[in-house]
Amino acid sequence: xxxxxxxxxxxxxxxxxxxxxxxxxxxxxxxxxxxxxxxxxxxxxxxxxxxxxxxxxxxxxxxxxxxxxxxxxxxxxxxxxxxxxxxxxxxxxxxxxxxxxxxxxxxxxxxxxxxxxxxxxxxxxxxxxxxxxxxxxxxxxxxxxxxxxxxxxxxxxxxxxxxxxxxxxxxxxxxxxxxxxxxxxxxxxxxxxxxxxxxxxxxxxxxxxxxxxxxxxxxxxxxxxxxxxxxxxxxxxxxxxxxxxxxxxxxxxxxxxxxxxxxxxxxxxxxxxxxxxxxxxxxxxxxxxxxxxxxxxxxxxxxxxxxxxxxxxxxxxxxxxxxxxxxxxxxxxxxxxxxxxxxxxxxxxxxxxxxxxxxxxxxxxxxxxxxxxxxxxxxxxxxxxxxxxxxxxxxxxxxxxxxxxxxxxxxxxxxxxxxxxxxxxxxxxxxxxxxxxxxxxxxxxxxxxxxxxxxxxxxxxxxxxxxxxxxxxxxxxxxxxxxxxxxxxxxxxxxxxxxxxxxxxxxxxxxxxxxxxxxxxxxxxxxxxxxxxxxxxxxxxxxxxxxxxxxxxxxxxxxxxxxxxxxxxxxxxxxxxxxxxxxxxxxxxxxxxxxxxxxxxxxxxxxxxxxxxxxxxxxxxxxxxxxxxxxxxxxxxxxx
Numbered sequence: 254x255x256x257x258x259x260x261x262x263x264x265x266x267x268x269x270x271x272x273x274x275x276x277x278x279x280x281x282x283x284x285x286x287x288x289x290x291x292x293x294x295x296x297x298x299x300x301x302x303x304x305x306x307x308x309x310x311x312x313x314x315x316x317x318x319x320x321x322x323x324x325x326x327x328x329x330x331x332x333x334x335x336x337x338x339x340x341x342x343x344x345x346x347x348x349x350x351x352x353x354x355x356x357x358x359x360x361x362x363x364x365x366x367x368x369x370x371x372x373x374x375x376x377x378x379x380x381x382x383x384x385x386x387x388x389x390x391x392x393x394x395x396x397x398x399x400x401x402x403x404x405x406x407x408x409x410x411x412x413x414x415x416x417x418x419x420x421x422x423x424x425x426x427x428x429x430x431x432x433x434x435x436x437x438x439x440x441x442x443x444x445x446x447x448x449x450x451x452x453x454x455x456x457x458x459x460x461x462x463x464x465x466x467x468x469x470x471x472x473x474x475x476x477x478x479x480x481x482x483x484x485x486x487x488x489x490x491x492x493x494x495x496x497x498x499x500x501x502x503x504x505x506x507x508x509x510x511x512x513x514x515x516x517x518x519x520x521x522x523x524x525x526x527x528x529x530x531x532x533x534x535x536x537x538x539x540x541x542x543x544x545x546x547x548x549x550x551x552x553x554x555x556x557x558x559x560x561x562x563x564x565x566x567x568x569x570x571x572x573x574x575x576x577x578x579x580x581x582x583x584x585x586x587x588x589x590x591x592x593x594x595x596x597x598x599x600x601x602x603x604x605x606x607x608x609x610x611x612x613x614x615x616x617x618x619x620x621x622x623x624x625x626x627x628x629x630x631x632x633x634x635x636x637x638x639x640x641x642x643x644x645x646x647x648x649x650x651x652x653x654x655x656x657x658x659x660x661x662x663x664x665x666x667x668x669x670x671x672x673x674x675x676x677x678x679x680x681x682x683x684x685x686x687x688x689x690x691x692x693x694x695x696x697x698x699x700x701x702x703x704x705x706x707x708x709x710x711x712x713x714x715x716x717x718x719x720x721x722x723x724x725x726x727x728x729x730x731x732x733x734x735x736x737x738x739x740x741x742x743x744x745x746x747x748x749x750x751x752x753x754x755x756x757x758x759x760x761x762x763x764x765x766x767x768x769x770x771x772x773x774x775x776x777x778x779x780x781x782x783x784x785x786x787x788x789x790x791x792x793x794x795x796x797x798x799x800x801x802x803x804x805x806x807x808x809x810x811x812x813x814x815x816x817x818x819x820x821x822x823x824x825x826x827x828x829x830x831x832x833x834x835x836x837x838x839x840x841x842x843x844x845x846x847x848x849x850x851x852x853x854x855x856x857x858x859x860x861x862x863x864x865x866x867x868x869x870x871x872x873x874x875x876x877x878x879x880x881x882x883x884x885x886x887x888x889x890x891x892x893x
Contacts, residue, residue, distance in 0.1 A: 287803035293754035293768025295345030305768045305797050306345045311361030313748040313772050313793040319683035321358035324365050330546035330571040333486035333511030336445035338407035338427035340365045349675050352663050355619040359681040359706035370395035370405035370431050376893045384885040387414035405429045416881035417455030418474030424448045440493040449484040456519040458877040465869050466523035471882040479598040482516035506547040514539045518690045529587040537580040538603040546571035563621040570614040577696035579606035605646035613639045628666040637682050653700035676709035688740035689873040704729040718757035731776050734874040744778020767800040787829025792871035796821035810846040826875040836868030857888040
């Protein structure tokens with residue numbers, strides 16, 4: 254408590270130091286994930302996640318794992334999570350929202366937004382606590398140095414408590430410089446650091462291959478106190494745009510560094526509650542990944558008759574290096590399943606580790622033509638050069654190379670002022686999933702894979718609401734864990750499905766965001782034909798439905814919100830013997846706006862998983878973690 258008392262005192266002193274009457278910029282008290290959402294396909298505002306997709310799951314695949322990350326629209330090879338003091342949120346770009354992106358990706362795109370300082374001075378603070386015992390203090394500041402230069406900085410400190418009874422101390426620091434020397438010209442220089450200290454590792458439950466585990470008491474720590482991990486993440490970069498001789502130029506140079514010190518994973522073999530069952534620790538001597546990436550785009554827009562044309566030349570490059578492996582698996586002995594049982598830390602003699610490096614560049618041309626009242630068409634082609642080298646303790650492995658041509662096309666047709674049709678075809682060279690914690694070759698990353706996607710649908714805008722409904726079909730190689738617990742390519746996978754989003758304000762003060770995704774995922778190939786694996790991939794729920802409402806009467810300082818989320822049936826193992834039951838959760842919240850002197854404040858209280866629904870999430874082949882239990886969070890945001 255002393256730490257957070259000190260933090261609160263420092264935040265209050267900083268707020269008091271700002272001159273009275275300073276105008277606000279990017280006010281934290283305005284954060285509202287539901288009211289700010291563009292659609293139901295996925296967004297994050299102020300730390301609240303909303304929608305049917307997220308950065309780790311879009312149409313059954315992960316944009317993060319695939320390498321489809323953008324920072325304000327520019328390519329970024331992200332190695333670790335962004336500091337929340339550096340970015341204010343993200344958007345998932347699929348369907349119509351991906352139409353404006355050059356070279357959209359088959360696994361979707363997640364686009365992050367920087368906390369950019371502007372023309373106004375502002376100091377914002379957040380204090381938060383929850384029913385699990387966690388606490389958080391944040392402070393963000395922005396200051397205009399001159400008419401063309403602004404600086405911003407932020408810091409946050411938290412004692413984070415997690416669903417499995419584990420916790421961590423997290424520090425986030427970030428600074429951003431924003432230079433605007435001329436109209437349509439600006440540059441952003443930024444840096445951030447995240448330190449996660451003393452993070453206790455939650456256990457992963459290994460099933461018996463026939464059913465999901467017995468129901469455990471949640472928020473009871475079943476790991477080991479010494480099985481923790483320390484993580485450092487750094488992000489540096491510069492983004493810029495300018496208009497030069499009639500050409501629009503955009504560029505970004507970015508570096509991402511993720512360094513994990515010695516760490517551990519705990520696996521508990523499932524059994525009837527109270528029955529002795531084996532426990533295993535997988536320890537590793539640390540791992541690190543670092544990448545420097547960048548993009549340069551030059552665009553020219555011109556008009557002919559009733560048509561507007563845009564031609565873009567885009568180059569991208571990345572240099573990524575990783576150190577991984579060297580793990581040791583060791584039994585910790587049997588203990589009653591579901592009960593804590595702590596033992597002394599074993600001694601570990603780690604073997605040598607592996608290293609790999611990726612060098613990739615691409616150059617492409619994208620053309621878009623737009624006719625007012627009729628729609629738009631875009632086509633693109635890019636040449637990609639990919640090379641990956643791996644050095645194992647036994648020596649270097651043969652390098653992997655690929656130099657494909659990739660093509661994409663997108664069309665949107667405006668049938669009427671309120672009804673539009675869209676369709677797209679996209680090819681990609683994406684990263685495959687990394688071998689999971691449960692695999693014998695954990696952390697190993699296969700070479701990049703070729704992927705393909707087609708989608709089509711309709712967009713309707715009427716009565717303050719927007720409806721998007723579409724079909725999608727994605728094909729790519731399928732990687733999974735084989736009978737020897739080795740992660741490798743097992744065949745090909747196809748995800749075909751439908752998705753929908755309904756968003757808008759049907760009446761003043763009411764915002765509705767609702768959507769759903771239904772996926773039919775199937776694996777094909779020799780492994781399926783021989784019966785070695787089943788035809789359904791692991792961890793692709795057949796459906797997900799989300800509905801959110803925010804009610805803010807125009808004359809009231811108080812708003813109410815609620816979100817219902819349903820996750821459908823899933824498959825937990827490669828043999829398709831273990832079905833995972835669906836579950837539904839309800840979140841409810843309240844915001845109350847008020848003044849403290851000259852400051853604007855919002856008190857936010859929210860209950861997540863209000864009815865304490867129980868369910869299992871799949872963490873790998875026949876591996877599980879439970880759905881987080883009910884949590885009550887109280888948050889005070891203050892803008893001075």
